[in-house]
Amino acid sequence: MHRWSKLFIPTLREAPADAEVASHKFLLRAGYIRQLSAGIYSYLFLGQRSLNKIVAIVRDEMDKIGQEFFLPAIHPRELWEESGRWTTMGENMFRLKDRKGADLCLGMTHEEVMTSMARSEVRSYKQLPQIWYQIQTKFRDEPRPKSGLLRVRQFIMKDSYSFDLDEAGLDRSYKLHDGAYRAIFTRSGLKFVVVEADSGAMGGSQSQEFMVYSDAGEDFIASCPKCGYAANVEKATSRLEPVEEMEATGNGNPELVHTPGCAAIADVAAFFKISPASDIKCVAYMALKRGDKGKPDAWHGVAVFLRGDHQVNETKLAGVLKAAEFRPMQAAELEHYFQGPAGYLGPVGLDIAKEPIDGGLTVVVDKSLEGRKNMVCGANKLDYHLRNVCPGRDFGWTLSADIRSVNEGEACPTPGCAGRLTVGKAVEVGHIFKLGYKYTESMGAHVLDENGKEVRPIMGCYGIGIERILTAAIEQANDDKGFWLPPSIAPxxxxxxxxxxxxxxxxxxxxxxxxxxxxxxxxxxxxxxxxxxxxxxxxxxxxxxxxxxxxxxxxxxxxxxxxxxxxxxxxxxxxxxxxxxxxxxxxxxxxxxxxx
RNA sequence: CGGGGAGUGGCUCAGCCUGGUAGAGCACCUGGUUCGGGACCAGGGGGUCGGAGGUUCAAAUCCUCUCUCCCCGACCA
Structure with a gap:
């Protein structure tokens, strides 16, 4: 039996001044954690006890579908060079040198180590499928740790990896994880939702996140109260209402109009007495394309055109362009690609690249512009706009895709559903992901199939943030006096x-x-x-x-x-x-x- | 990396503008009284004022540099 009189439970009357969100304040006040450095925390008696209970639940459920490993946290550079991520992980990776001067890193995730294990040990299709998991400390040098245990530089993760012979097998492994995760979060007493998540940029085919609604969260999820549709806004779509098109003026061809001082969408809409939905907005980026082996990285111009009342979703954009990074285009670059100033950029008369980010200006239009008529857009000339502009007739593009963000209140994308989307903030506690062949291919893992032919195993990866379960549980159950945890994870x-x-x-x-x-x-x-x-x-x-x-x-x-x-x-x-x-x-x- | 804020005892903060003995409340220690929603009395310990340099007879206070932490953004799980 534990006697409080003998324990170290340093409760605080007042929360330290730099704690903002409820879970952070209460974890400190209740003596669960103490901060050592930005995004680095010590777990004290109560905190560790609660985390141990969470880990026990995770282990119990994971043991039903997979096998527990424990992999090193220190990895050699060579391993990460093989997947290409020694470079692409950039500054988020903690790096160090050993006494001989060899480069090492602290593991931020373990696809490489797990894949190297599979590569050197798994020889036959008879050994598949495999699901290997571990519960281990991860290190990520976050640019901005925040909100107590919500975003940290050192944290505990349950990560698992599945190896299957084919897509049907991957589908089974993925579903097993879906079931295990639902059981884990349910037993942990979380009120969670499962949402469709972005997987484009990584090249994966399917991905779901497990979310707990909370204002402390960093993700936004769009959901339909009628049909249950739910997706991360990075991924969410909506059905658009038909737009009333403007009447053409003059002979119906694009017409140059003097629009002095109308650089903002609102000014343009007011000037022409049109809805912003009939204006074409331009957002100009420079996109970074990582050089393939040996080739240097390069920046390419990207012009995104979409409705004046829509916003660019950079996650979707990164997915369709397979670009590593974006930054806004600067004045000199605008002049180079558009021969026009910000505020008056338009799609007509541009020199359009044939292939995405491959020299020249990549023009991306949002799908919602296709088929539209008589719109207004910038004329690439100070104080001038064009009207009667018809996408497809008056300008073309490198590619057309869904690259806009959904807004609260838009129509649910589910066919036949009359619901309207709501958008809420949430904490991500788990993520399951069909990886595909990315690592087995880059790292050269293969097995012999029943015909004696070499085939690549297909992978999935799956993660749970252990501390985030505790954090989310506190976020969902607290008041001015403190918090209460579900019995299953309470210390x-x-x-x-x-x-x-x-x-x-x-x-x-x-x-x-x-x-x-x-x-x-x-x-x-x-x-x-x-x-x-x-x-x-x-x-x-x-x-x-x-x-x-x-x-x-x-x-x-x-x-x-x-x-x-x-x-x-x-x-x-x-x-x-x-x-x-x-x-x-x-x-x-x-x-x-x-x-x- | 851009913008904003903050570093004074374990916690919350005052003092800085206008340089001159480092403070308060809580916490802690000793003794006593008290005991159903953060008690009271008496006594006590604890701080190189983030660090370095400078100005000055004198620096928590003014100047320069620097480190750290928090928030917003960018980025990311």
Whole structure:
């Protein structure tokens, strides 16, 4: 039995000034964590206890579908050179040298190590499929760590990798993970949603994220309350309402119009008395194409055209262009590609590249421009616009694709669904991803199939952020006094608060009750500190323990209080029935979570 | 990397503008009283004011450089 009087649980009355989000504040105040450096935290007794419970759930479910490994955290450069990621990971990778001067890095993910294992050990199709996982520390030198444990530079990840003979096999491995992840998050008591995620830039074919709605989150997800459609806005689409086209003027051909001072969309729309949906917006980028082996990186001009009321989704754009990086085009570059100034850029008369980012100006139009008529656009000339512009007739493009972001309130993309999309913020707790042949190909892994022919295994990769489960759980259940965790991941299920430790009979009864609870298989913390009751109640409310039993003044009539932290409900319970009741409550709560 | 903010005892902060004995509340230690929602009284310990350099008789305070942390953006899981 754990006695609070002997433990190190450094609770704080006030949150340190630099904590902003609820989980960060409370993890610090409750004595779960302490910061060592930006994005680097120590986990103290309560924090480690909770993380251990999360890890146990993850391990329990993962063992049903795969095998646990434990891979090195320090990797040789050569391994990452093989996949090409020694370069592409850039500054996010922690790098170091050993005493001989050899380059090493700290593992930020383990596709390379796992693939090298498969490459050197797996020889036959008979050995497939394989699902290998590990629970291990990852190191990523984030440009901006933030929000306590939400975005950190060192964290624990459950990562797994599947190797299959073919796509049907990958599909099975992927579905196994989908099931395991749903079980893990359910048992962890999270209210999560599964959303379609972006996979374009990585070349994968399918990907889902497991999200917990929270304002602390960094991702936005679009969802339809009617049909259940949900997708990361990086990936989400919507159905657009038909636009009322403008009447052509003059002979219907593009017409130069003097529009002094109308650089912004709103000014242009007002000048022509049109909706921004009839204006063509231009966003000009320079896109970085990573050089293939030996070739240097190069920047190429990219002009994106879309409706005036839409926004460019750079994730989608990166996906269709396979570009590594974007930056806004600068004035000299605008002059070079458009011969015109910002604010008056347009698609007519441009010298268009045939292939995406391969010299010249890559012109990307959003799909929603196809088939539109009589639009307004910049004339690539200061203070002039064109009208009567028809995409396809008056200008062409390198490629046309969905590269816009959806907005709240747009129509759900599911055929036949009349719902409207809502957009909310969420924390990503897990991600499953069909990788394809990227690593087995670049690193040369193969097995013999039943015909004795060499074939490449196909891979999937799957991740869970262990600390993020704790963080998300706190974000979803807190108030001004503290937080309460689901019993399955709380450091203790119940705290027995002896209101006055100076009173011998209270203390003895409390100890006895704690022993009973423990005998019932519950994790019990006995608050036997020599503190006033108020202090003990405040601490108990703060530290995330879902149930509390007060052993105090009602004991003379054989009664203790059972307090449910989440609801604040306090009920009188006969002392000899208390243990059984708590156990029942915990079991009910877990059943309830499972039915979610 | 761009923009903003902050570094003074364990925590929250005042003092800086206008240079002159380093402060408050909480926490901590000792003794006493108290004991159902962060008690009270008395006594006590603890800070090279992020660091370096400079100005000055004198620097937490003024100047220069630098480090660190937080927030927004970019980036990313």
């Amino acid at each position: 203790f299920t119940v705290v027995v608060t002896v209101t006055n430790s100076g009173d011998e009979s209270l203390r003895k009864t409390g100890e006895k009750l704690a022993e009973e609870l423990e005998a019932d298989g519950l994790d019990v913390l006995l608050d036997d500190r020599d503190e006033r009751p108020g202090v003990k109640f405040k601490d108990a409310d703060l530290v995330g323990i879902p149930y509390r039993i007060n052993v105090g003044k009602k004991l003379s009539s054989g009664i203790v209080d059972l307090v449910t932290r989440g609801t604040g409900a306090m009920v009188d319970v006969r002392i000899d029935e208390a243990a059984a009741l708590v156990k029942e409550r915990v079991e009910e709560e877990q059943l309830l979570a499972a039915s979610f």
